[in-house]
Amino acid sequence: MAAPVYLDYNATTPVDPEVAQAMLPFLHEAFGNPSSSHGFGARAKRAVDDARSHVAALIGCAPAQLTFTGSATEASNLALLGVAKAAGRGGRRHLVVSAVEHPAVLEPARALEREGWRLTVLPVDRDGRVSPDAVAAALAPDTALVSVMHANNEVGTIQPIAEIAALTRARGVTLHCDAAQSAGKIAIDVDALGVDLLSLAGHKFYATKGVGALYVRTGTAIEPVLFGADQEQGLRPGTENVPAIVGLGEAARLAARRLPQATQRLRALRDDLHARLQAAVPGLALNGHPEHRLPNTLQVSFPGVAGRALLRRAQDEVAASVGSACHSEQDAVSGVLAAMGLDAARAMGAVRLSVGWMTTSAEIERAAGALVAAWRSLGAAPGLEA
Secondary structure, rough: OOEEOOOOOOOOOOOOOOHHHHHHHHHHHOOOOOOOOOOHHHHHHHHHHHHHHHOOOOHHHHHHHHEEOOOOHHHHHHHHHHHHHHHHHHOOOOEEEEOOOHHHHHHHHHHHHOOOEEEEOOOOOOOOHHHHHHHHHHHOOOOOEEEOOOOOOOOEEEOOOOHHHHHHHHOOOOOEEEEEOEOOOOOOHHHHOOOOOOOEEEHOOOOOOOOEEEOOOOOOOOOOOOOOOOHHHHOOOOOOHHHHHHHHHHHHHHHHHHHHHHHHHHHHHHHHHHHHHHHHHOOEEEOOOOOOOOEEEEEEEEOOOOOOHHHHOOOOOEEEEEEHHOOOOOOOOHHHHOOOOOOOHHOOOOEEEEEOOOOOOHHHHHHHHHHHHHHOOOOOOOOOOO
């Protein structure tokens, strides 16, 4: 039996063969510590420096503005907690985030709230977008930080970051952007976006799990939250994970080279899948912005069934999720969909389908047929199948 069609690229991606090949020497003969003064250390340091340059080129920043981390979650925690630590002593203790942020942002924000910070959670519209007007209304004299993601991990909606940045910059407020889902799928330029901090995740664009990065604009007030030696601009102590960093650099190099063609191809695959499902499933509803959306992401609600039951029925043919992989075993309505104002039936019928570089047209045809067959087999009756 053929393996299921993998349509969960927003959860994680396979490691690109070229990435794995670039990492291999640093798992074996080139095993040095980048801080060591001998040849083994010098080779490792050169590799880390090269990787930093590749990642910097992908997002349009200087290499010295990048700090490697163990994940995008760590990068976002460092951004929020590090800025809060620097700003709190000056009396600015107000934080603004959107209602559709990943837990990597929402949870440190709530932790700061428990420590006495004032937290404002911005609403989103029916498409999952934050209004710049809502940001402007939320800003106050004591606002230290605004954090709004670049693109949502569940519905793919892309936020108007440049417009938000114009507002925060005018008020002297630091802006953080979680770009874990957008890196490698759409073009990112930190200057065009106007952000002060930006988080990346290697495993979302064909590097390994366990590596990420934080862009920090020069002059941004931020302090470390971990302590040790002075690796990574003094912001992230600990011996660098050289093989994973090399892999992240190679993934960034490949993404920059492939991006225009890949974006177009991903969109074509996604739209083909949508068209096939729409033609066969009356009442299928698209969740997320119809235009301002990641080119690889399709979240739809199947009428009359629960998304989890649908995927369980189709699991031999399709591997996908009902939302964020971080909550894949929970039956509660997604917080993102609730924030968008979707009713319970539509939210419970939601399925996230995300394509990748390795997805083929034949797989799209097979997956669409399997999902339609699963929907029909569940009866597609009013109400939700258990």
